[in-house]
Amino acid sequence: MLINTKKNHQLSEQQVTDESVYYGRRELLKKLGYLGAGSLLAQSASTNAGALDFFSSKEEVLFQRQALKFTPAGESSQILTPEAKISSHNNFYEFGTGKSDPVENAQGFKVNPWQLSISGAVDKPYTLGYDDLFKRFPLEERIYRLRCVEAWSMVIPWVGFGLAALIKKAAPNSRAKYVAFETLYDPEQMPEQNSRLGGGVEYPYVEGLRIDEAMNPLTFMSVGLYGKTLPAQNGAPIRLVVPWKYGFKSIKSIVGIKLVEDKPPTTWNRLADSEYGFYANVNPAVDHPRWSQASERRITTGGLFARNRIATLPFNGYGEEVAHLYKNMDLRKNY
Amino acid sequence: MQTSATSLSKGSFKALFLRYRVMLLKITIHLLAFLPLFTLYFLAFTEQLGADPVEEVIHFTGIGAFNLLLISLLITPVAKKYRQGYLVQTRRLLGLYSFTYAVFHLLNFLAFEVQFDLNLFFDEIIDRPYITVGMVALIILFSLALTSITALRRKMGKNWQKLHNGVYLAVLLIALHFFWSVKSDIVEPMIYFTMAIFLLILRKDKIKRWFK
Numbered sequence: 001m002l003i004n005t006k007k008n009h010q011l012s013e014q015q016v017t018d019e020s021v022y023y024g025r026r027e028l029l030k031k032l033g034y035l036g037a038g039s040l041l042a043q044s045a046s047t048n049a050g051a052l053d054f055f056s057s058k059e060e061v062l063f064q065r066q067a068l069k070f071t072p073a074g075e076s077s078q079i080l081t082p083e084a085k086i087s088s089h090n091n092f093y094e095f096g097t098g099k100s101d102p103v104e105n106a107q108g109f110k111v112n113p114w115q116l117s118i119s120g121a122v123d124k125p126y127t128l129g130y131d132d133l134f135k136r137f138p139l140e141e142r143i144y145r146l147r148c149v150e151a152w153s154m155v156i157p158w159v160g161f162g163l164a165a166l167i168k169k170a171a172p173n174s175r176a177k178y179v180a181f182e183t184l185y186d187p188e189q190m191p192e193q194n195s196r197l198g199g200g201v202e203y204p205y206v207e208g209l210r211i212d213e214a215m216n217p218l219t220f221m222s223v224g225l226y227g228k229t230l231p232a233q234n235g236a237p238i239r240l241v242v243p244w245k246y247g248f249k250s251i252k253s254i255v256g257i258k259l260v261e262d263k264p265p266t267t268w269n270r271l272a273d274s275e276y277g278f279y280a281n282v283n284p285a286v287d288h289p290r291w292s293q294a295s296e297r298r299i300t301t302g303g304l305f306a307r308n309r310i311a312t313l314p315f316n317g318y319g320e321e322v323a324h325l326y327k328n329m330d331l332r333k334n335y
Numbered sequence: 336m337q338t339s340a341t342s343l344s345k346g347s348f349k350a351l352f353l354r355y356r357v358m359l360l361k362i363t364i365h366l367l368a369f370l371p372l373f374t375l376y377f378l379a380f381t382e383q384l385g386a387d388p389v390e391e392v393i394h395f396t397g398i399g400a401f402n403l404l405l406i407s408l409l410i411t412p413v414a415k416k417y418r419q420g421y422l423v424q425t426r427r428l429l430g431l432y433s434f435t436y437a438v439f440h441l442l443n444f445l446a447f448e449v450q451f452d453l454n455l456f457f458d459e460i461i462d463r464p465y466i467t468v469g470m471v472a473l474i475i476l477f478s479l480a481l482t483s484i485t486a487l488r489r490k491m492g493k494n495w496q497k498l499h500n501g502v503y504l505a506v507l508l509i510a511l512h513f514f515w516s517v518k519s520d521i522v523e524p525m526i527y528f529t530m531a532i533f534l535l536i537l538r539k540d541k542i543k544r545w546f547k
Contacts, residue, residue, distance in 0.1 A: 084386070085385075085386035085387075086386075088385055088386050089385060089386030089387050093519075097519070097520040099385070099386070099387065099390065100385055150518075152387060152390075200519035200520050200521060201519055271519055272519070287462075290463055290464075290465060290515065290516070291459070291463060292455065292458065292459060292462075294455075295452075295455065297387075297389065297448070297450075299386060299387055303379070303380075303382045303384075303388055304379045304380065304384070304388045304389060304392065304447055305447075307450055308450075309449065309450045309452065
C-alpha cells in the first residue's frame with residue numbers, strides 16, 4: 001500500500017534530480033558504508049575525509065566537453081534517457097568495474113592529442129588527429145536504443161558519422177573481410193589496465209565486425225552525445241555504436257581500426273566464449289546462460305519504482321535494417 | 336551472583352558494563368545493521384542512488400546479508416578462543432539480520448528487477464543455477480530464523496543443532512551464488528569464498544565428526 005502511495009510523488013521528484021547528486025553517488029554509498037554492518041565506522045571515516053578535503057585537491061575539474069555542430073535528429077518517439085544517467089552508469093572497465101567507477105576515475109582522461117589510425121587491407125591508410133574527428137566528416141545526430149547484455153537499456157542521442165564513410169575513405173581492398181577495433185592502451189590513464197587483476201579482462205579492449213556489418217548505414221562512429229563531445233566515461237573522444245548488438249560491441253576510446261581478412265578476436269568472447277559470441281546481436285530468443293534476454297529494464301526518467309520492464313526485440317528493433325545480413329545463419333549458434 | 340559481587344568491589348563502572356555488555360552489544364548490532372538498510376531505501380526512494388537504483392539495492396542487500404552471516408559465524412570461534420562466552424548471545428541477532436537482508440535482497444529482485452512478472456521470477460529461479468543456489472540458501476536461512484524462537488528450540492531438542500548446522504551449507508551456497516553472479520571480476524567473490532572456507536576450517540573437528 002505504502003509503495004503505491006509513494007510512487008506518484010517520486011515520479012514528480014525524479015525529473016529534477018541534480019546532476020551532482022548522480023556524480024556524488026559513490027560518496028553517498030561510502031557514507032552508507034558498503035559493508036552493511038560496518039556502516040557507522042565508514043561514516044565517521046568519511047566525515048574525517050571531508051574535513052581533510054580542504055587540504056587535498058579534492059575539487060576535481062570535470063572533463064571538459066565542447067558543443068558540436070551537427071544535423072539534429074527529428075523528434076524522438078521514445079523517451080530519452082537523461083544525460084546525467086547516460087554519463088554516470090557506464091561499463092568501461094578500463095576505469096573500474098563498478099557502474100559509477102568510470103565517472104569517478106575518468107575525469108582526468110586526456111583525449112587531445114588523439115590519433116585514430118585506419119589501416120590494414122586498404123589502399124589509402126590514414127590517421128585522424130583530435131580535431132579531424134569532428135571536422136573530417138559531416139556530423140549528424142542519431143537517436144539509438146542501447147541494449148546492454150546485462151538486460152538494461154537506454155535511449156541515447158548520439159552525435160557522429162557513419163562508419164562506412166570512414167572506411168570508404170581508406171579504399172579497402174578485396175582482402176578486407178572484417179574490421180578490427182582497438183581501444184587506447186594507456187595504463188597510466190586507465191588504472192584497471194595496470195591492475196594485475198584488471199576486472200578479469202585482457203587489455204587493450206578489442207572488438208570486431210564483419211565488413212558488411214561495418215558498412216551498414218546504422219553503424220555509427222560517435223564523437224558526442226546530447227549535442228556535446230562525449231564524456232570521458234562514455235568513450236571519448238570517439239567510439240563505435242552498433243545499435244542492434246549488445247552494448248559491449250560498441251567499443252570506446254578507439255585508437256585503431258584495421259581492415260583484416262580473418263575474423264578478429266573480441267574481448268568478451270575471449271573471456272567467456274559460451275556467454276558472449278562474436279556477433280552478439282540482440283536476441284530475445286537466446287538467453288545469456290545466467291539470465292534471460294527476453295526482456296529488459298529501460299532506464300529513462302524513472303527510479304526504483306519505474307515500471308520499466310519491456311520486451312526485448314530481435315536486433316533491438318532494427319531488424320528491418322539489418323536482418324538480411326544474417327539471412328542464412330543460425331543465430332542460436334552464432335550468438 | 337558471586338561474580339557480580341566481586342566486580343562491584345572493583346568499581347561500579349566496570350560492574351555496570353559487565354551487567355549490560357550484552358545489551359550494549361545488541362544495541363550496537365541493531366544500529367549497525369538497521370541504519371544502513373534504512374539509509375539505502377531512503378536514498379533509493381528519494382532518487383539519490385544513481386542511474387540504476389535497482390542494481391544498487393540488490394547488490395547492497397546481498398552483500399550485506401553475506402557480511403552479517405560471516406560475522407555471525409565468527410562469533411563462536413572468537414568467544415571460545417578469548418573465553419568471552421557472553422558473545423554467543425549475539426549470534427541469533429546477527430543471524431536474524433542476515434536473514435532480513437537476504438529477504439530484502441529477494442524482494443528487490445522480485446519487485447524492482449523482474450517487477451512482479453511471476454513467470455519470469457520463477458523461471459529465473461529454476462533456470463539460472465546461481466539464482467537457484469541463492470534461493471536454496473535463503474530457504475535454509477528461513478528455516479533457521481523460524482526455529483530461532485526459544486520455545487521451538489527447546490521443543491526440537493537435539494534436532495535443533497542438526498538443523499542449524501545447515502548454516503555451513505548456506506554459507507557455501509551463498510559464496511557460490513556470489514561467484515557465479517559476476518561477469519568477470521572474480522576478486523571480490525574469491526575473497527568472500529576464502530573467508531567462508533576459513534570459518535569452516537575453524538570448525539574442522541566438528542565437521543570431521545559428521546563423516547565418521
